[in-house]
Amino acid sequence: MQSVTMYTTAVCPYCVQAKRILKAKGVEDIEEIRIDTNPAERANMMERTGRRTVPQIFVGTTHVGGCDDLVALDGRGELVALLMQA
Numbered sequence: 001m002q003s004v005t006m007y008t009t010a011v012c013p014y015c016v017q018a019k020r021i022l023k024a025k026g027v028e029d030i031e032e033i034r035i036d037t038n039p040a041e042r043a044n045m046m047e048r049t050g051r052r053t054v055p056q057i058f059v060g061t062t063h064v065g066g067c068d069d070l071v072a073l074d075g076r077g078e079l080v081a082l083l084m085q086a
Contacts, residue, residue, distance in 0.1 A: 005030070006030050
């Protein structure tokens with residue numbers, strides 16, 4: 001299974017929802033990068049994604065986007081395939 005990295009904050013309901021979806025698909029470990037406690041990580045996230053909202057989710061090296069993007073990817077039946085890519 002691909003690694004999952006998520007830029008997040010402590011009080012983000014969309015982050016919680018995204019983590020719930022990923023765990024339901026079998027993701028056991030999510031690397032969380034907290035941007036609320038580390039301003040340098042917020043700048044890094046914005047540079048990597050061009051976005052300023054959380055969550056920002058990466059599956060392997062693929063930028064999925066935010067929670068709505070994750071839900072859409074799952075709705076198209078493409079999330080599990082992305083997670084399982086070698």
